[in-house]
Amino acid sequence: MSRLAARPRLRALLRVVAPLLVLVALAGCAMLPPTPETKQSKEVFVLYAIVLGVGAVVFVGVEGFILYSIVRYRRRDDRLPTQLHGNNTIELVWTAIPTVIVLVLFVLSTLTLNSIEARATSPRVNIEVNAFQWQWNFHYLDTDNDPTNDVSVTGTPAAPPVMVVPVGEPIHLILKSADVIHAFYVPQFLVKRDVIPVSEGRAPNTLEFTVSDVGTYAGQCAEFCGDLHARMTFRVQAMTRADYDAWYAAAASGATPAPSVSPGGTVLKITADHISYDVHALTAPANQAFTIEFTNKEAVSHNVAIYQGSTAIFHGEFITGPGTVTYSIKALPAGTYTFICDVHPIPDMTGTLTIK
Amino acid sequence: MATTALSPATETYRRSWVLDWLTTVDHKKIGILYIVNSFIFFLAAGILALVVRSELAVPGLQFLDERTYNQAFTMHGTIMVFLFIVPILSGFGNYIVPLQIGAPDMAFPRINALSFWFLPLGGILVFSGYLFGGAAAEGWTLYAPLSNGTYSSGVGTDLWLVGLTLIGTASILGAVNFIATIFKMRAPGMTLFRMPILVWTVLTTQVLILLATPVLAAGMIALFIDRNYGGSFFDPNAGGNPVLWQHLFWFFGHPEVYIVILPAMGVVSEILPVFTRRPLFGYRAFVFATIAIGLLSFSVWAHHMFTTGQVFLPFFSFMTALIAVPTGVKMFNWMATLWRGSITLATPMLFALGFLSMFLIGGISGVMLAEPPIDFHLQDTYFVVAHLHYVFFGGSVFGVFAATYYWFPKMFGRRLNERLGKIHFALHFIGFNLAFFPMHFLGIAGMPRRIADYSPDAGWTFWNLVSTVGAFLIAISILPFLVNLVATFINGEKAGDDPWEGNTLEWATSSPPPPYNFDKLPPIRSERPVWDLRHRHDAEHPADEGAVVEGAPS
Numbered sequence: 001m002s003r004l005a006a007r008p009r010l011r012a013l014l015r016v017v018a019p020l021l022v023l024v025a026l027a028g029c030a031m032l033p034p035t036p037e038t039k040q041s042k043e044v045f046v047l048y049a050i051v052l053g054v055g056a057v058v059f060v061g062v063e064g065f066i067l068y069s070i071v072r073y074r075r076r077d078d079r080l081p082t083q084l085h086g087n088n089t090i091e092l093v094w095t096a097i098p099t100v101i102v103l104v105l106f107v108l109s110t111l112t113l114n115s116i117e118a119r120a121t122s123p124r125v126n127i128e129v130n131a132f133q134w135q136w137n138f139h140y141l142d143t144d145n146d147p148t149n150d151v152s153v154t155g156t157p158a159a160p161p162v163m164v165v166p167v168g169e170p171i172h173l174i175l176k177s178a179d180v181i182h183a184f185y186v187p188q189f190l191v192k193r194d195v196i197p198v199s200e201g202r203a204p205n206t207l208e209f210t211v212s213d214v215g216t217y218a219g220q221c222a223e224f225c226g227d228l229h230a231r232m233t234f235r236v237q238a239m240t241r242a243d244y245d246a247w248y249a250a251a252a253s254g255a256t257p258a259p260s261v262s263p264g265g266t267v268l269k270i271t272a273d274h275i276s277y278d279v280h281a282l283t284a285p286a287n288q289a290f291t292i293e294f295t296n297k298e299a300v301s302h303n304v305a306i307y308q309g310s311t312a313i314f315h316g317e318f319i320t321g322p323g324t325v326t327y328s329i330k331a332l333p334a335g336t337y338t339f340i341c342d343v344h345p346i347p348d349m350t351g352t353l354t355i356k
Numbered sequence: 357m358a359t360t361a362l363s364p365a366t367e368t369y370r371r372s373w374v375l376d377w378l379t380t381v382d383h384k385k386i387g388i389l390y391i392v393n394s395f396i397f398f399l400a401a402g403i404l405a406l407v408v409r410s411e412l413a414v415p416g417l418q419f420l421d422e423r424t425y426n427q428a429f430t431m432h433g434t435i436m437v438f439l440f441i442v443p444i445l446s447g448f449g450n451y452i453v454p455l456q457i458g459a460p461d462m463a464f465p466r467i468n469a470l471s472f473w474f475l476p477l478g479g480i481l482v483f484s485g486y487l488f489g490g491a492a493a494e495g496w497t498l499y500a501p502l503s504n505g506t507y508s509s510g511v512g513t514d515l516w517l518v519g520l521t522l523i524g525t526a527s528i529l530g531a532v533n534f535i536a537t538i539f540k541m542r543a544p545g546m547t548l549f550r551m552p553i554l555v556w557t558v559l560t561t562q563v564l565i566l567l568a569t570p571v572l573a574a575g576m577i578a579l580f581i582d583r584n585y586g587g588s589f590f591d592p593n594a595g596g597n598p599v600l601w602q603h604l605f606w607f608f609g610h611p612e613v614y615i616v617i618l619p620a621m622g623v624v625s626e627i628l629p630v631f632t633r634r635p636l637f638g639y640r641a642f643v644f645a646t647i648a649i650g651l652l653s654f655s656v657w658a659h660h661m662f663t664t665g666q667v668f669l670p671f672f673s674f675m676t677a678l679i680a681v682p683t684g685v686k687m688f689n690w691m692a693t694l695w696r697g698s699i700t701l702a703t704p705m706l707f708a709l710g711f712l713s714m715f716l717i718g719g720i721s722g723v724m725l726a727e728p729p730i731d732f733h734l735q736d737t738y739f740v741v742a743h744l745h746y747v748f749f750g751g752s753v754f755g756v757f758a759a760t761y762y763w764f765p766k767m768f769g770r771r772l773n774e775r776l777g778k779i780h781f782a783l784h785f786i787g788f789n790l791a792f793f794p795m796h797f798l799g800i801a802g803m804p805r806r807i808a809d810y811s812p813d814a815g816w817t818f819w820n821l822v823s824t825v826g827a828f829l830i831a832i833s834i835l836p837f838l839v840n841l842v843a844t845f846i847n848g849e850k851a852g853d854d855p856w857e858g859n860t861l862e863w864a865t866s867s868p869p870p871p872y873n874f875d876k877l878p879p880i881r882s883e884r885p886v887w888d889l890r891h892r893h894d895a896e897h898p899a900d901e902g903a904v905v906e907g908a909p910s
Contacts, residue, residue: 087638218814274506
């Protein structure tokens, strides 16, 4: 009696399940990661697809079983179902099923892990990634031991930096943090690595990848690092070796900025500590050049920049403390300006500059 | 002879009900206090979740600045984990466990009251950061060195540490109390392997709390010293190691996941047999699986730290994957209980089935995250946010609501309205999946968690909007529940002692139970003493194997 009664129910069930299956297939597409763009991430993608496939089979099997049971075994009368307490054979079998699945997945994942974590013997491109609240500096290491002529790119939240790399060869990153923990993450490379401040004598984390295609890839900090965590973005621009060499030569020739300091009449003093300026309102004479003596007391990168509305008037050089720098500001017409740290555009590091 | 008679206490003097509730040492009243207190914090943290989701609905910062946003998600996570899920499950444990083992109260009633009253106090301390310059804003994980005095100088973080140390102390006291109660207060005949599954899961949970919480407390005290007394446990500039904080935090934090999921599993394992009218399939296997999960939970903490580059990946990956085995066994046990049962879809059962189907998704995404190469992509993205909500919300919160609908008649003598309950479930289920399933897509596409804003060019806008709509649907689903509570207290259907045809001892006493719980107990000859009692004259279906009922009271 129950079998006959079940048939129309089954058909109704099928009508519900069919669109659900379509939905699951669509969701399956959104469950795939971005197109992998490095040699390593292509391997991760394959592993991911296998694990996702196994997961999908388990998902459809279990959810299907639950739905089927709910429909098929609804209470229809007062008769008690068989009081079944267990069955050792069945229970042994279904202990074995997940064991086998996870063992196979573990072996596959360990093989992939060993492959993607393999290090090149002597990579030609070595970049020191310096993370700080809340931006990045990419410092290209060369062989002459003279840091003053190195190519170095520092970003601000308004102008995130670009890491230029050649395709088809291993890129070696040394991940250093000046303050808190950050994480270097490029979604299309399917990889991230924490950038951890380490005490002296401990090696920082490293990361290697080989970009396969020319293109620009978005990246950002993935470890929560404070107020402007969301604005710690950057890009990786991959180009051919020839283009990279041309870019590097151009960048290296312009890599020696000479800060010119000339003492003026008025001297304004600003001190930064605990990611905050000590003053938030300053006054200077109109139409007269002046200087700002900026002291940074902490090992965090800061500067002073002057804006009128959203127009930049002046960008001071970044300084990582403790230390002092003197900025020369050209004569400004009377008005109200904003002074701000380009690295930390938060209320604590913002002030009003009145020129009158 | 197997009947135990306990004389309920007589009221010697009367006092106002306010004073009565404030000074009570009755495990049932304390349990209800736990549940009500946790539910208030649930609503507060839920509002914070709506704040977070509203800000993320579309790109751009609409009505919060970054600092306020960071405080909102930090407090949301902290309150939900420490002041809602853990204590509300402790509340149900407090109410139900002594009843299920046939005990008159907890072993240490006054310590029980003390550990409850620490909770609102700790919660107020954690929240009071808002009054003193801003609440903690470092995420509920409070990673060093972001949480040290240099980068988080506000007093909100100190209040967070003090409040949570207090709550941790309460948990430890509670754990001692539960363990003593379960080992020493069981009624005659209630052997370990006749204990209801909920009691087993609570016992395992409390052992985890007892072993894990002191480690977190030590870490929090060390961080407090770093912040206020010049310590350098986690300060790399003074030779400390910030990753040490992560080890201490997650050595507690991963068992914590099982602390909140095991009792919910216990609740589901109580409800499924009642609404399928069958015993739980594989009782002993289920108990061993629970113990195995508890043991394994102490060897997997570093899977939260795969991307730190400072942990031995194969070990933690392997141990994490192994947890899928006992969890899989439990899933099979529940499925086999449904198979050829006699299923009634009452509201508690709907939430229990919601638990099964949603927790499954959290389990599958957990196995994905256990593979380090995949974790390198997904760690700290919205995929992890989706995963943890499918475990905490799809698992534990569904379990909490299942428990609420199931035991409400026992606690108050009235049944919650079934129709409102089903509306609640439907909205809750749809809202939950709308809010959290798209987070998988966002995380896979590379959206990091804990960001206040994202670029309109990132391609994340659509699913964020869907997720926000889902979050508001969850909030709306709470309304029929609240209406249901009020309506039931005013004019609810009388429940009687055993409205669901239950299996376990709490259904053998009145609703609500008298002080000290039982006038007399039925004989306990299996894990379903009340079922045995109900079917003792049933020739076709004699009582459970091994359950020889003699001298049963008529």
